[in-house]
Amino acid sequence: xxxxxxxxxxxxxxxxxxxxxxxxxxxxxxxxxxxxxxxxxxxxxxxxxxxxxxxxxxxxxxxxxxxxxxxxxxxxxxxxxxxxxxxxxxxxxxxxxxxxxxxxxxxxxxxxxxxxxxxxxxxxxxxxxxxxxxxxxxxxxxxxxxxxxxxxxxxxxxxxxxxxxxxxxxxxxxxxxxxxxxxxxxxxxxxxxxxxxxxxxxxxxxxxxxxxxxxxxxxxxxxxxxxxxxxxxxxxxxxxxxxxxxxxxxxxxxxxxxxxxxxxxxxxxxxxxxxxxxxxxxxxxxxxxxxxxxxxxxxxxxxxxxxxxxxxxxxxxxxxxxxxxxxxxxxxxxxxxxxxxxxxxxxxxxxxxxxxxxxxxxxxxxxxxxxxxxxxxxxxxxxxxxxxxxxxxxxxxxxxxxxxxxxxxxxxxxxxxxxxxxxxxxxxxxxxxxxxxxxxxxxxxxxxxxxxxxxxxxxxxxxxxxxxxxxxxxxxxxxxxxxxxxxxxxxxxxxxxxxxxxxxxxxxxxxxxxxxxxxxxxxxxxxxxxxxxxxxxxxxxxxxxxxxxxxxxxxxxxxxxxxxxxxxxxxxxxxxxxxxxxxxxxxxxxxxxxxxxxxxxxxxxxxxxxxxxxxxxxxxxxxxxxxxxxxxxxxxxxxx
Amino acid sequence: xxxxxxxxxxxxxxxxxxxxxxxxxxxxxxxxxxxxxxxxxxxxxxxxxxxxxxxxxxxxxxxxxxxxxxxxxxxxxxxxxxxxxxxxxxxxxxxxxxxxxxxxxxxxxxxxxxxxxxxxxxxxxxxxxxxxxxxxxxxxxxxxxxxxxxxxxxxxxxxxxxxxxxxxxxxxxxxxxxxxxxxxxxxxxxxxxxxxxxxxxxxxxxxxxxxxxxxxxxxxxxxxxxxxxxxxxxxxxxxxxxxxxxxxxxxxxxxxx
Numbered sequence: 091x092x093x094x095x096x097x098x099x100x101x102x103x104x105x106x107x108x109x110x111x112x113x114x115x116x117x118x119x120x121x122x123x124x125x126x127x128x129x130x131x132x133x134x135x136x137x138x139x140x141x142x143x144x145x146x147x148x149x150x151x152x153x154x155x156x157x158x159x160x161x162x163x164x165x166x167x168x169x170x171x172x173x174x175x176x177x178x179x180x181x182x183x184x185x186x187x188x189x190x191x192x193x194x195x196x197x198x199x200x201x202x203x204x205x206x207x208x209x210x211x212x213x214x215x216x217x218x219x220x221x222x223x224x225x226x227x228x229x230x231x232x233x234x235x236x237x238x239x240x241x242x243x244x245x246x247x248x249x250x251x252x253x254x255x256x257x258x259x260x261x262x263x264x265x266x267x268x269x270x271x272x273x274x275x276x277x278x279x280x281x282x283x284x285x286x287x288x289x290x291x292x293x294x295x296x297x298x299x300x301x302x303x304x305x306x307x308x309x310x311x312x313x314x315x316x317x318x319x320x321x322x323x324x325x326x327x328x329x330x331x332x333x334x335x336x337x338x339x340x341x342x343x344x345x346x347x348x349x350x351x352x353x354x355x356x357x358x359x360x361x362x363x364x365x366x367x368x369x370x371x372x373x374x375x376x377x378x379x380x381x382x383x384x385x386x387x388x389x390x391x392x393x394x395x396x397x398x399x400x401x402x403x404x405x406x407x408x409x410x411x412x413x414x415x416x417x418x419x420x421x422x423x424x425x426x427x428x429x430x431x432x433x434x435x436x437x438x439x440x441x442x443x444x445x446x447x448x449x450x451x452x453x454x455x456x457x458x459x460x461x462x463x464x465x466x467x468x469x470x471x472x473x474x475x476x477x478x479x480x481x482x483x484x485x486x487x488x489x490x491x492x493x494x495x496x497x498x499x500x501x502x503x504x505x506x507x508x509x510x511x512x513x514x515x516x517x518x519x520x521x522x523x524x525x526x527x528x529x530x531x532x533x534x535x536x537x538x539x540x541x542x543x544x545x546x547x548x549x550x551x552x553x554x555x556x557x558x559x560x561x562x563x564x565x566x567x568x569x570x571x572x573x574x575x576x577x578x579x580x581x582x583x584x585x586x587x588x589x590x591x592x593x594x595x596x597x598x599x600x601x602x603x604x605x606x607x608x609x610x611x612x613x614x615x616x617x618x619x620x621x622x623x624x625x626x627x628x629x630x631x632x633x634x635x636x637x638x639x640x641x642x643x644x645x646x647x648x649x650x651x652x653x654x655x656x657x658x659x660x661x662x663x664x665x666x667x668x669x670x671x672x673x674x675x676x677x678x679x680x681x682x683x684x685x686x687x688x689x690x691x692x693x694x695x696x697x698x699x700x701x702x703x704x705x706x707x708x709x710x711x712x713x714x715x716x717x718x719x720x721x722x723x724x725x726x727x728x729x730x
Numbered sequence: 731x732x733x734x735x736x737x738x739x740x741x742x743x744x745x746x747x748x749x750x751x752x753x754x755x756x757x758x759x760x761x762x763x764x765x766x767x768x769x770x771x772x773x774x775x776x777x778x779x780x781x782x783x784x785x786x787x788x789x790x791x792x793x794x795x796x797x798x799x800x801x802x803x804x805x806x807x808x809x810x811x812x813x814x815x816x817x818x819x820x821x822x823x824x825x826x827x828x829x830x831x832x833x834x835x836x837x838x839x840x841x842x843x844x845x846x847x848x849x850x851x852x853x854x855x856x857x858x859x860x861x862x863x864x865x866x867x868x869x870x871x872x873x874x875x876x877x878x879x880x881x882x883x884x885x886x887x888x889x890x891x892x893x894x895x896x897x898x899x900x901x902x903x904x905x906x907x908x909x910x911x912x913x914x915x916x917x918x919x920x921x922x923x924x925x926x927x928x929x930x931x932x933x934x935x936x937x938x939x940x941x942x943x944x945x946x947x948x949x950x951x952x953x954x955x956x957x958x959x960x961x962x963x964x965x966x967x968x969x970x971x972x973x974x975x976x977x978x979x980x981x982x983x984x985x986x987x
Contacts (some may be wrong), residue, residue, distance in 0.1 A: 160790065161780070162838065164783075164788045164790050219856070224847060225909075227860075227868045234860055252872070256858060258872075258875065269890070332778075333782040367757075369757065369764045370785075482761070592775065594771035594775065598771070636776065641778075642821050642828040642831050645776050
């Protein structure tokens with residue numbers, strides 16, 4: 091096996107003095123003049139989905155590489171706090187995949203791809219137990235089994251967790267497993283293009299192009315399978331829980347390669363992000379605070395969520411504070427408090443309270459666990475939250491309430507994939523995790539993301555490996571040298587302008603547009619305006635200029651990421667304007683309720699002509715659930 | 731509320747560099763990383779800095795702030811007087827790539843040398859059972875966010891680069907201790923920790939514990955117990971024999987790796 095830092099021929103013309111990374115060569119003897127590697131499967135992204143996919147592909151015998159923008163173990167999965175949803179039944183024996191499936195579909199307002207939701211609910215328990223096999227140390231029940239906690243929208247306590255740092259446990263476990271297996275990892279390496287053969291030769295994946303952030307040198311991967319595991323899009327918003335990496339790279343790569351996106355109008359605003367001080371605005375406050383007994387109050391001290399229980403969830407939500415409080419200990423005879431409604435409902439309610447002038451001093455509402463649980467309980471169950479508020483806001487959450495407000499957290503939309511395999515419409519291109527669409531419908535339940543990463547990461551990894559194996563006797567698709575040159579030119583373009591636009595300024599302006607015009611509550615006028623603004627930002631990016639040189643230059647990296655952010659933002663705004671109803675993570679002020687005619691439709695976005703970059707939108711019927719699954723739902727109207 | 735902050739940021743690469751002076755407007759509640767981002771956005775677009783979560787959870791933005799190894803995202807400006815200049819330099823124990831970014835590949839190489847977790851078979855019902863009290867020791871060590879500040883401050887490598895091949899450092903002593911205390915692991919890594927990983931070179935000055943942003947008691951809870959276990963293994967034939975015949979309070983029988 092070659093190491094990441096050897097090229098395919100084992101010839102290392104020019105190594106970085108410190109890291110030993112092979113540098114690009116201008117020598118004519120090197121094809122394309124760039125560092126090159128050949129694999130069966132290349133996984134783009136090293137969060138939970140990417141790592142799980144790589145492990146699966148490797149286990150299935152494929153020569154596998156992971157390419158990631160950051161250092162290994164730093165991906166956004168590390169930020170996940172609450173837990174992994176899996177109907178293991180360790181705490182409530184009545185729990186099973188059918189209940190989890192039903193919760194997931196109802197949480198997504200039935201717009202989920204039913205098959206993905208089914209596979210997810212069925213396979214999550216085994217994927218969690220498997221993590222233990224690789225060294226994860228989950229919190230335990232008294233019987234010594236994996237403990238499970240309550241979360242919004244889940245009927246039973248279902249989230250496997252480690253305090254409130256479950257994501258860290260998950261990524262470290264997967265990282266250590268990948269390292270133990272000897273999977274090649276290309277860290278701080280950004281992919282800017284996925285190559286395919288011409289349409290008349292099947293449009294098959296042939297490879298990818300990227301740059302080492304450290305050196306700015308280029309690298310070409312040859313592989314018949316690429317798995318996109320690049321996460322989400324949140325960096326296009328001003329107030330977000332997402333890190334700098336979340337620039338929609340995979341979404342945009344998929345579009346440019348000829349794949350399709352769906353559900354892009356559905357963006358999840360997590361109800362509880364920090365609001366003060368300004369520099370931490372948007373940082374996530376885990377839903378576990380509410381799962382463990384925390385409640386929301388407005389400036390008048392009212393638990394306002396009781397005023398926002400939608401008809402759809404009335405039968406399963408407590409009507410009084412007393413009932414809600416009893417539920418934590420007795421789930422059989424009581425219903426869930428409304429603080430644990432799905433995230434879209436809670437975020438909208440908070441937004442309404444703030445707009446009505448019943449907010450907290452810094453423009454949020456109060457999240458109170460101090461008056462409801464002992465300091466010992468809070469510190470044991472929520473150590474990161476305790477630390478985070480103490481260090482960053484001088485707030486002791488065991489003694490006083492937190493101030494919180496909605497923050498952009500997750501995109502339900504993503505690459506349209508085959509439910510069973512994770513394959514996109516492009517031969518050899520797979521997508522998994524947040525970058526894939528369909529699983530969560532119009533709104534994702536908390537805890538269903540980590541399980542999504544594991545279940546579909548495993549499936550996509552295996553299927554990509556099978557794809558490579560199936561096609562191993564046919565000629566591998568070849569990377570076109572002209573396309574490589576074009577990719578290099580595009581990547582270097584920002585260096586060729588002088589006195590052009592500052593990429594940081596454009597990013598700031600885009601975040602402002604998305605926050606203001608494509609936020610939690612939308613209208614036709616504002617969405618139309620946002621599309622105009624995005625168009626003008628696109629024009630401004632033609633004239634981007636960056637200072638300095640190619641070695642570890644964040645300004646240049648941002649300039650390249652911006653192209654993806656703009657594509658994805660356009661997709662979100664376009665789909666949001668088209669869907670004239672409110673459902674899940676898409677709320678229209680001018681169309682306030684759900685509309686049955688939209689209940690069976692997906693909006694699909696494609697980019698037919700890469701040269702002009704225009705986004706095309708089509709309506710597509712939702713896959714129809716088989717009758718035996720429909721029986722899990724109470725009424726016909728619920729199924730629709 | 732806001733004021734103009736004076737900052738001195740190290741700029742350069744492997745060939746050398748120097749502190750550059752910047753003045754940047756800052757606001758209430760901000761951290762060092764906010765100030766650096768603003769400098770990046772408005773004054774020095776190519777200023778190299780590594781960061782991800784900006785919430786103290788990923789361990790990317792390690793640097794030396796006024797000489798002390800810290801996370802830039804968790805260092806509040808209110809820790810300093812408004813008149814005081816804040817100096818930020820890259821971690822000293824690792825080679826500089828550019829500006830505040832260092833080459834931390836040493837740590838990733840050391841990670842490859844730790845023999846993987848090797849659990850006992852599952853219980854008959856396909857699950858595994860461990861008591862909360864038994865997983866808590868390991869859970870403390872698994873809070874590690876791999877910021878590598880403990881590695882940076884450890885004088886065994888900080889001032890003696892030639893010790894690096896023979897010394898894995900505090901972060902990996904945590905890892906050895908975590909696996910050694912795992913109720914279901916079947917490997918005995920004590921010999922390896924002492925020998926190849928260089929546990930014996932640590933003379934417990936506790937510098938690592940002092941800089942850990944997660945508050946992990948690296949020295950008291952991982953390194954010292956690990957040293958004691960190594961001693962048990964080496965010098966006490968009864969304990970050694972016992973560990974071969976019985977178990978050490980673990981569910982698992984261990985094999986030396």
